[in-house]
Amino acid sequence: MRFVIAAFFLLVLFSYAAAYDPLDPSGNITIKWDIMSWTPDGYVAAVTMNNFQLYRHIMNPGWTLGWTWAKKEVIWSMVGSQTTEQGDCSKFKGSTPHCCKKSPTVVDLLPGVPYNQQFTNCCKGGVVAAWGQDPSAAVSAFQVSVGQAGTSNKTVKLPKNFTLLGPGPGYTCGPAKVVPSTNFLTPDRRRKTQALMTWNVTCTYSQFLAMKNPSCCVSFSSFYNETITPCPSCACGCHNKKNCVQGNSKILSMVGVNTPRKDNSPLLQCTHHMCPIRVHWHVKLNYKDYWRVKISITNFNYRMNYTLWTLVAQHPNLNNVTKVFSFDYKPLVPYESINDTGMFYGMKYYNDLLMEAGPFGNVQSEVLLQKDKDTFTFKQGWAFPRKVYFNGDECMLPPPDTYPFLPNSAHKNVLEIPKLILSLLFLLIAIW
Incomplete structure (x- = not known):
């Protein structure tokens, strides 16, 4: 029993050390979900990926983001990104969701998509610069409309099991955590607005896991x-x-x-x-x-x-x-x-x-x-x-x-x- 416990703690310690970079001790990729408005059966959220790593960027063919819904959520629509599969949406009559998979996989759109499919900081083919190299290009974002999700802070459940590939393995993501709501400035920059609910997910890189x-x-x-x-x-x-x-x-x-x-x-x-x-x-x-x-x-x-x-x-x-x-x-x-x-x-x-x-x-x-x-x-x-x-x-x-x-x-x-x-x-x- 003592051997099992010791092995467990050794594994935890080794995993942490493998993901720690002494030359960039605070480097990570933070994924932020901001619920901007409620809908009849869910919400519309802005999802922002900030690369806070000093010298590690996400290169071609770009990032791939995944998660598992906590309930029976579906994605009605997306702007600035898309899922790789729609899944089984046969139970829906009339309007069909963009994705009905329990664990969707999302990718960025390529540059040059029509204007009505674009979102701020989207459509770079998943390429995200390192924060130390170009902070203005170290961000990627998209908008998602989620259904069957609850329509208040008390009924919305946070997604689980986040995964990030960029473009290969190596990233480990922690659990989603509710944080203070993000403040935004209106387009005329004269008034502050606030997200209805915000949660963050932090992902760290390990070369040991990558290759x-x-x-x-x-x-x-x-x-x-x-x-x-x-x-x-x-x-x-x-x-x-x-x-x-x-x-x-x-x-x-x-x-x-x-x-x-x-x-x-x-x-x-x-x-x-x-x-x-x-x-x-x-x-x-x-x-x-x-x-x-x-x-x-x-x-x-x-x-x-x-x-x-x-x-x-x-x-x-x-x-x-x-x-x-x-x-x-x-x-x-x-x-x-x-x-x-x-x-x-x-x-x-x-x-x-x-x-x-x-x-x-x-x-x-x-x-x-x-x-x-x-x-x-x-x-x-x-x-x-x-x-x-x-x-x-x-x-x-x-x-x-x-x-x-x-x-x-x-x-x-x-x-x-x-x-x-x-x-x-x-x-x-x-x-x-």
């Missing part, structure tokens, strides 16, 4: 060593090894080869690491007071374009970023006393779309960092990141003992390079 293997890996190189530290072999598992293709394969010229599959199965370029994404961190240059890093992201999946991609790196010198070229950058400070984590993402309409594998399947930038003279060193792999995340999932790093090492006496020589260049420059001026 068995990492989805990205990291490789390293430096100017002071010719050795390139590659991604670990089978870093993302080698289960796709039989279905991978070489970069010059004739298969890649076939029509439809880049079309995503319904099950999101990848078509990967054959590599030793078998990862869809590789991040390469190259220590490029050293100056007297600054040092320079080049970051490259390569897509090896022929069926996936990454929209609104994000790259998060943890390194102690990110508290002194001077300039980022070709990427946007934002520091992330989960703890006030530590500022060692930053988010890189693409510039809008320039490189915010990481194309599928091929000649255009990469983006790159350079970062100029000011040295902290008390801690800066090239020794023992200090110049390489401690953690790297792509689209919110932690990437596999090489073992520390394989990092490009600093040759004997190279540290002094490396720091002397700027002085040597200046000396040569003055010599040339003098000769001239």
